[in-house]
Amino acid sequence: MAISNQTTDKVREQVDIEEVVNDYVPLKRKGQNLWACCPFHQETTPSFSVSPAKQIYKCFGCGKAGDPIQFIMDIEGVGFTEAIRHLAKKYGIEVEEENSLDPADIQEYNEKESLYIALNYAKDFFHKNLESGEGASIGLSYFKERGFDPATIEKFELGYSLDGWDHLLNKAKGAGFEESNLLKAGLILERENKPGNFYDRFRGRVMFPIHNLSGKAIAFGARIMTQDKKQPKYINSPETVIYHKSDVLYGIYQAKQSIRQTDKCYLVEGYTDVISMHLAGVENVVASSGTSLTESQIKLIKRFTDQVTVLYDGDDAGINASLRGIDMLLEGGLNVKAVVFPPNEDPDSFARKSGKEGFRKFLEKEEKDFIHFKIDLFAKDAAEDPIKKAEAIRQVVLSISKVPDPIIRSVYAKESARLLGMEEDILLTELNRQLLKNQQKSKPSKFQKEADSSPIEALLPGSPEEENIKIQPRSFKEERELIRILINYGFEMVSEEMHVCEYLLEEIKDLNFSTPIYQELLGHYKNALRQGLLPKFDYFLKIQNTKIKQEVIDMIAPTREVSKNWETKHQIFSKRESDDLSETTYKASLKLKSAYLKRMRDELEEKIKLAKEDEIDALLTMHMELTQLKSQIDRELGNVVPSKN
Template sequence: MITQNTIQQILSRLDIVEVVGSFVKLKKRGANYLGNCPFHNERTPSFTVSPSKEIFKCFGCGKSGNTVSFLMEHEKLSYVEALRWLANRYNVEIEETETSPEQKQAQQTADSLFIINAFAQKFYAQKLLETEEGQTNGLSYLKERGFNKDIIQKFGLGYAPDGRDALTKEAIAAQYNSELLQKTGLVVERNGQLQDNYRDRIIFPIHNNSGKVIGFGARLIKKNDKAPKYINTPENELYVKSKLLYGTYFARQAIDKADECFLVEGYTDVLSLHQAGIENVVASGGTSLTQDQLRLIKKYTSNLTIIYDGDAAGVKAALRGLDMALEESLNVKLVLIPDGEDPDSYVRKVGEKRFREFVQENKKDFILFQLDVLLKDAGNDGAKKADVVNQVAETLSKIDKTEDFTKQQDYIRQCADTLKIDEAGFTALVNKFIRNRLASDKKLPFEEAQHFEENAKKAAVNEYDDNTYNLLFKDELQEREIARVLLEYGNREWENGELTAQYIFSELPEEDLFENESVLQILHEYKSHLESGEVIDKNFFVYHPDNKLSTFAVSLMQFKYEQSHHWKEELSQSTGYQKSLFQQDYKTFLHLVNRENAKELEHYLKIEEDRTPQEIISAITYLKLKKIKKLLIQNHADMEKASPSGQMTLFLTHQHLKQMEMELTSQLGSVIVK
């Protein structure tokens, strides 16, 4: 694990404008920088980088974060991988906490395999492009298949010479370890001698998400019934086939922008589509989809379109892994290529435009397509039809996430109609499969599993519809504002040497005032560091290793405009109602203004201006006021149910709360309607 000292060194040196500017063309605009968002297609720049706050925000698609999360999102790196990327960029030596000898050995082996693979990729590429044998055998084959030099170089394709030990000799001469060479699968031992494993084959390097070569696929060029068409790297510390999809590194940004991933079977399918300009495509390598591969796709998009051959084998391959895709909440569509073609040959035949049109016109819903296939196989056999009903019901039971409840109900309705069965009975059958799985997976008693299922269904409604409840009891804005002022100003001096954070905690000592979990976590961690004598600032949370908390911290500071002196002066002449709106959240006031008046308001606003102590007091006061309102409502409900003897105590409580409310509102200058 990377030490906190190293992380702090990285964070102290990084420059968000420099890092983001490596991937996005930025122009200075006032105190901030502006560019086209790399996460969605846009013509008018709405992607803003704030160097002072060290955050980015796209006002088009809503993506936001810090330097580390930008790398994680844009380059699809893990938190640790992003830190390593930054450490390498800013020449920070990485220190790691104590690791076991086994862990050290595994890391050293992985690092060595990366180095050997990089060496082999360069060797094969050089043999393909710069030797007579490679050009005659390998390059001519690739050109016959329609691949140009640009796509060959982009994917780093190579050629393995036909000789017995061409690679082995060069690797040994370069002093690479023979055991590690065998672990990569590049070299094998036969009859006591090391030999090349790949001979007279086209080499397809396989990259991880950061672009490093982790393995190879080697395709036979000449027909040979005794040799396998493809040889792949054996599994090792780097290469685990079930967790990989070919072409992910080259497709990740295109998938992000298109919000859709095309899945094909073979390496050449990916190459041909990329060459045609369709880059949001990866390949499964012809194997059944695994949960890890589907989760890899889910990192980029929830929309998966499988494009396979239209023959029986292609249909069968496409249907594999359907249940797992549903469990991952992927929206899966299927496109079958006609007339014995595959994606590789079809895109070369019809071109990019027609291929895209064909995909769009021929997308089939995965579940309904599976149902059609099963019904055709069943024919008029009643027993087989009953099996189809059970199979489809079990498939639909996998759609059990709360957010997918409506989608599941739509499928139940459509499938029941196609099967010509009672919808209510079919719903009961789907729920039975849900209960059985819950009881099995969680080892719950049947009754408890049934109760769990019913609660899950009820949870599809995310919030009460009663607007009064939302207004009076949902303290989201007030709680977020407390967290924001704490992050922005907590380490500044308040009065008599006291920090602003200490003042806030003294005014709001009880954490049970808060309901938002992220706000509570910020308060708890801030207070804990404060009590131990450590002063932290907003960057502690903006760069927090908990990605959820980091994103929340960023969201607290992502304001496009901030209050100017002119705005304050104008509001000082405003009505009490306008003042109260502004003082609670002047940005809410902005949203109430007609967009047509936006230009007239520009001169009232300026970016990056500091806030005042009154804002902190206002945030605390509004939260207190909100809590008192809740207590008043609860007290009123108790009075209606109380006995005559108990009503007097509750009445006195009511008077005390009203007095507190009046004092707080007088501080805010608001009018309370009794």
């Protein structure tokens, strides 16, 4: 059903841009306008402006602009009609319908609304079960044992699913819900080999509703209450059209106001961690719910604050496994700190044990910025082992390189050098090397972009597009050689624990191939690995592409062959590349890196020729660093290094 023009007009008249935007990002007044870091792209300096007088927003970084309705459409990823409904609900405006929507739009809207209604019906059903005999003795007792008071149970709308096959199913059908709708919502399952026979997904579990930003239940997490080892301890709702777990943070609805007010977000792992921290008076907390942190979740945090503190259980293995999340947070433009709890403690247990005041004091005292946290983490192992210390330095530098703000990067580098007891220049050299590596990975050269977007035939002999190619990539032969080694020896062992392909793919993971045909062959190789295959050359000959087949044949066919008599009769033995695959693969990767550095340096020289006077010094510095890196690789290869090679 379409929304009437009268409803739309009322929404336009009553909404306030400041109130609408402030639900998502904290605004700060500067002059007549309000400013924030843009919620639509990553930035460290606010360029997102809101004009209360004009009722508009404008980002001077990414160009996003509009009125309150457009803002909701952009931020929530919804259409015009859903944005109007969202704002009408916020301002208590009655929605009047008209019969003019496209049938497909009506179907999509109705499907989403039906899922919201079903899931929120289930939420209320589970919550009310806490008043039943079974729910009170099992579910409510569990919550009380954990110290959850009635207000907190209400706040998070906790519940219990009765231990039976069809309690929710029968209750919902009695209320008019169709089985197909309950199935789409992930509330029931269909028995295998028995079409049309359904049963409850959640049985005998305490229920944790997962809310979206507006407070609607969109999914559930559920913990089993029995000791049945055949059943997983926790199960979650499946993904639906309204629930994508990578976009959701548990507790964000209950935490968003506190996050804005404190300008900080605590990040934990589980549902009970969040709830226990609320009980301890710390409400600006969300959980990734046991999943790896995603870019969407990071952007969700950044809507409300740039400050995030990650809370880690007192378990070294768990901490090391979660370190990637810190780098992702840094890359997302957030300022990251960390707190580690004592051994065998987590936020839930420690909050209950230490009490409100003790818990909050612990957080304040133990909070460290990510530099001190990472260095302390590696300090024990690195103290007596130079190799481990070098690796610790690389790990710290890798994290610093993720920070988008160059000033903050510089401060972190200086502090890291001091804490690690090393010369700042050495650390900066390593940092610059990593930055160049990151830049190459995220921003390929102009030629690379053109080559990547061209058809494979564009760089092959006899192609009709050949006349349009003015530049042949200098890494052409090195890329070909590396693919040749992959196809011929990728399945061989380069060490006791590693295949040739594993080594080479790790070494080149940050490089973008310039030549489309080799990029496509590399893609086929990786696709085979994803399918569990360790491909040999015959795998590639089955590909329905004549030019790829020809290229592979050229790669596997030997260019020359040593006479058998050379060894058997004359006892003269020639060294083959397969005799020492370790050296062969190592040199192939170095040659490719050297070629890439040379191309980057050549491109930089062209920029220098056209640069303005105030840009030349920075470009020359970068040119010198590229030359030094290339020289180091060439020395490793045993090449004679002239002044400009």
